[in-house]
Amino acid sequence: MSDPKIEGFELEKGFRGMAKDTGSDQTMFKGVHWGKAMMWIFLLSDTFVFSCFLIAYMKGRASTPAEWPNPSEVFALEAFGVPVPLLLIALMTFVLITSSGTMALAVKYGYERNRKMCGYLILATALGGLTFVGMQAYEWSKLIHEGVRPWENPFGAAQFGSFFFMITGFHGTHVSIGVIFLFIYCYKVFAGHYDEGKRGWFTKMKGDYVEVEILGLYWHFVDLVWVFIFAFFYLW
Amino acid sequence: MEETKKKSDQSSTHKIGIYLWIWGLLFVLSFFSYLVDWYQFQGLLRWSLILFFMFLKAGLIMAFFMHLYWERYALVNVLLWPMTAIVCFVALMVAEGKYTLFSRLFYFFVGG
Numbered sequence: 001m002s003d004p005k006i007e008g009f010e011l012e013k014g015f016r017g018m019a020k021d022t023g024s025d026q027t028m029f030k031g032v033h034w035g036k037a038m039m040w041i042f043l044l045s046d047t048f049v050f051s052c053f054l055i056a057y058m059k060g061r062a063s064t065p066a067e068w069p070n071p072s073e074v075f076a077l078e079a080f081g082v083p084v085p086l087l088l089i090a091l092m093t094f095v096l097i098t099s100s101g102t103m104a105l106a107v108k109y110g111y112e113r114n115r116k117m118c119g120y121l122i123l124a125t126a127l128g129g130l131t132f133v134g135m136q137a138y139e140w141s142k143l144i145h146e147g148v149r150p151w152e153n154p155f156g157a158a159q160f161g162s163f164f165f166m167i168t169g170f171h172g173t174h175v176s177i178g179v180i181f182l183f184i185y186c187y188k189v190f191a192g193h194y195d196e197g198k199r200g201w202f203t204k205m206k207g208d209y210v211e212v213e214i215l216g217l218y219w220h221f222v223d224l225v226w227v228f229i230f231a232f233f234y235l236w
Numbered sequence: 237m238e239e240t241k242k243k244s245d246q247s248s249t250h251k252i253g254i255y256l257w258i259w260g261l262l263f264v265l266s267f268f269s270y271l272v273d274w275y276q277f278q279g280l281l282r283w284s285l286i287l288f289f290m291f292l293k294a295g296l297i298m299a300f301f302m303h304l305y306w307e308r309y310a311l312v313n314v315l316l317w318p319m320t321a322i323v324c325f326v327a328l329m330v331a332e333g334k335y336t337l338f339s340r341l342f343y344f345f346v347g348g
Binding site for chain 2: 011013014015017018021022028029030031032037040044047048051055058059061062063064065072085086090093094097100101103104105108111112213216217220221223224227228230231234235236
């Protein structure tokens with residue numbers, strides 16, 4: 001299961017090792033970078049925020065007697081004169097998965113101290129994220145033109161709009177923030193801040209490629225949330 | 237600081253093959269979940285397939301892209317056990333949603 005091979009911090013496998021790690025003096029998760037642990041804790045709290053949105057959506061949809069709009073018709077897109085169901089959403093999913101893959105590779109090359117590969121892959125990730133946000137903006141404006149509002153829409157149950165704008169809007173905000181940080185980290189990688197151990201802003205911590213992994217955690221989380229939104233909002 | 241240094245100096249990097257495999261799998265699974273809509277499966281088949289592909293994708297992303305599979309067991313537990321609270325919440329709200337729908341229909345048609 002877990003990797004017990006961190007030098008100097010070997011633990012017994014399984015539950016006993018976990019108990020020793022948790023009950024050990026001063027530091028929990030010995031050998032795990034504190035930034036990484038904190039990012040995980042943040043992502044855990046973010047998971048609860050998104051869960052609350054999705055659960056609210058589930059409850060709203062389950063408790064209305066009005067017909068829920070059929071997502072595969074609402075989100076259909078014309079391609080060569082034929083309406084294809086969920087075309088834009090499928091493209092968005094593939095773009096986001098692609099960017100997730102490039103990010104995973106960027107982390108790998110970062111740890112191998114391959115500065116250029118790492119930088120280019122982060123750049124590719126940022127461009128993927130930007131494409132995603134662009135497609136989402138297009139989707140929003142299309143639906144708004146068709147008359148979807150948070151309080152009404154021409155397709156069915158009135159609650160549809162508010163859940164749609166809330167959930168995809170909050171996810172899109174996460175993607176946008178991620179893109180901004182990806183561009184910053186792209187610059188920092190190319191400038192060699194992580195090779196020289198240059199200090200970041202507001203911190204005494206010396207730059208290290210572990211920061212790329214921490215950013216990667218955030219980016220994969222955004223992808224993870226999209227997996228759930230895709231399943232519950234667009235397919236269900 | 238000592239601890240974090242040690243970790244980052246010799247942090248195990250993984251072979252590129254595993255990332256490419258997971259990447260490919262994610263594409264295939266996304267394609268399958270799109271096909272669920274394309275072929276317009278309905279009812280039990282539809283939502284069990286949707287959930288199956290969703291959890292598979294989420295698991296792959298967390299385990300390999302987010303390195304949770306190689307992470308310290310204590311951290312894995314701290315992250316995954318709170319999810320049971322979400323499951324409880326979902327169960328509660330399913331019951332609540334049904335009750336709301338029932339009482340709405342009841343008072344719409346039967347009256348107070």
